[in-house]
Amino acid sequence: MVPKKAPELFYDESRFCGGCGHGIFNRILAEVLEEMDIVSDTIICSDIGCNHQFQFWMNVDAIVPPHGKMGAAITAMKRVRPDKNIMTIAGDGGAYAIGIGETTSAALRNENVVMFVMNNTLFGMTGGQLAPTTMIDQKVASAPLGRTVEDNGQNTDVFKLMGDMDIAYLARTSVTSPANIMKTKKAVRKAIEKHQAGKGFCLVEVLVPCPTNWHMTPAKSMEYIDEVVSKVYELGEKIDR
Amino acid sequence: MEKIKLSVEHCKGCYLCIANCKPGALSISKEVNAKGYLVPQVDQDKCVQCGCCYTMCPDLVFEIF
Ligand SMILES: Cc1ncc(C[n+]2csc(CCOP(=O)(O)OP(=O)(O)O)c2C)c(N)n1
Ligand code: SF4
Ligand code: SF4
Ligand code: SF4
Numbered sequence: 001m002v003p004k005k006a007p008e009l010f011y012d013e014s015r016f017c018g019g020c021g022h023g024i025f026n027r028i029l030a031e032v033l034e035e036m037d038i039v040s041d042t043i044i045c046s047d048i049g050c051n052h053q054f055q056f057w058m059n060v061d062a063i064v065p066p067h068g069k070m071g072a073a074i075t076a077m078k079r080v081r082p083d084k085n086i087m088t089i090a091g092d093g094g095a096y097a098i099g100i101g102e103t104t105s106a107a108l109r110n111e112n113v114v115m116f117v118m119n120n121t122l123f124g125m126t127g128g129q130l131a132p133t134t135m136i137d138q139k140v141a142s143a144p145l146g147r148t149v150e151d152n153g154q155n156t157d158v159f160k161l162m163g164d165m166d167i168a169y170l171a172r173t174s175v176t177s178p179a180n181i182m183k184t185k186k187a188v189r190k191a192i193e194k195h196q197a198g199k200g201f202c203l204v205e206v207l208v209p210c211p212t213n214w215h216m217t218p219a220k221s222m223e224y225i226d227e228v229v230s231k232v233y234e235l236g237e238k239i240d241r
Numbered sequence: 242m243e244k245i246k247l248s249v250e251h252c253k254g255c256y257l258c259i260a261n262c263k264p265g266a267l268s269i270s271k272e273v274n275a276k277g278y279l280v281p282q283v284d285q286d287k288c289v290q291c292g293c294c295y296t297m298c299p300d301l302v303f304e305i306f
Contacts, residue, residue, distance in 0.1 A: 004292060006301035014300060018253030018278070023299025178261060178296040211255070218255035 007034045012057040016050060019218025021208025022118060024175045025184070026054045029089070029116065032188050033060070042085040045074050047094035050124040050210075054089050068099025071106035074113040085195060087114035092205075093123040096132040096156045107167050110200040114191045117158070117203060119172075120210040121229060128213030132156035135232050141213070158205050159238045168199035170239035174207040174230055176222040187237070199241065207233060244288045246304045247281065254278030258294035258303070267294060 007030035016023045033039045044060050046052040048067035055062040065073035070088040078086040095103050095117045106113060122140050123129040129142040135155055137146040147155065162170050169191050173184040184206055191202035207229050209221030216224060252274055258281055259267045266289075270282035281302075295303040 004295065004305040006304070010301060013251055016299065018299075019255030019257060020299055024297070027299070027301065178293045181296050218257050219260045222257070222260075 003031055007031050009034065009039055009059045010057050011059045014057050015053045017210075017212045019209065019211045019221065020050070021120060021175050021206070021210070022051055022053070024181065025089070025116070025118060025206055025208060026058060028175075028181060028185050029054075029188055030058060032185060032192065036189070036192065038085055038192075041083070042087065043077055043081065045070050045077060045086070045088035047088065047090040047099075048125075049091035049094055051089055051091045051094070051118050068094040068097065069102050070094065070115065071099060071102030071104075071111075071113075073102075074115070075106050075109070075111045078111065078113050085114075085192060087116065087192070087195070090115055090117045091124065091131075092117055092119040092121070092133040093131045096158070100132070100156075104161065107162055107165050107201045107203070110165075110167055112195060112198055112200055113202075114195050115201075115203045116188065116191075117205045118208045119205050119229075119233065120208050120213075122210065122213055124210045124213055128210070133233070135229070155232070157233060158203065159234060162203065163238050165201075165239075167201040167203070167239055168194045168241050169202035169204070169237075171203075171237045172205045172207065172233060172235050174225055174235060175209075176207075176225050176230075180235075183235075190240075205233070207235075242285065244285055244290050244306055245283055245294075246306070247283060248302050248304070249274055249280035250276075251300045251302050252276070252278055252280045253300055254280070255299065256281070257297040257299070261293040261297045263291070263293065264289050 046064040266287035
């Protein structure tokens, strides 16, 4: 059923820009935590970046490791507190650039943790610089003529990176429409249920807009995800064990 | 009958709600909130309570009765 009222765990307004996808994802996760009645049994590991501002409006237990080190931090958190649901809300910069070692190492060990990675194709907080997810030819602040393989290397597609790994769940969704938001919600719930069943490493990448650094209106940003970003980064479930 | 309530003080003027309201019940009003955004207004008669505005809004503006 479609909810009708904002989750109760929000205690303030968000600090995100208007039309930012992080706000939509925060609400989706809050709805799932409340529907599963696990708010007080959950610890969310933060990244650094716009994404980390979830803790300034959501009343949840949170831990903030250095930028990108979520893969290591959630491993430790789960080992110390196996009774808690352990997850992270990460940026694509954090998870796949500075934190790529920690992210892939946690996946290679098939740690029983959940990563929600917000893919907005760039570094949002610092002004829209190139991230591993910046697409070939996409123009960003630090690649004004567009990304090239020669100068910037190939872009990172987590389906290619982890598609053959022995992990529990790997999915990609978006937030461009009510239907896609419901799919994201289902994937979030599925990942948390696998986590509770001890299945292992779960990663859900969510394609989210950053209208500010994309220099687009929020509505146009959603079209851009549907027409361009999700053609490069395929939606769906890649691994489901 | 009041079908839906808008807490427009939270609004940041992204208009994703209007873009996703199929019956056309939402439009931009002439009211500016304290943040400086022109906020949406609802035509209660046209609203079918589908919840799409709630689902798209990043800023928790909507409550459906
Ligand atoms: C160790 C370290 N290096 C660099 C930074 C600067 N920094 C802050 S946020 C950020 C990247 C943010 O991008 P992303 O992870 O994609 O998150 P978003 O802001 O888009 O949500 C960087 C490089 C930092 N805070 N700490
Ligand atoms: S800069 Fe981009 S990612 Fe950061 S809050 Fe604004 S829209 Fe969201
Ligand atoms: S979606 Fe929410 S924040 Fe955006 S214009 Fe509508 S009410 Fe305002
Ligand atoms: S509930 Fe549906 S019909 Fe009513 S204002 Fe929202 S989007 Fe429009």
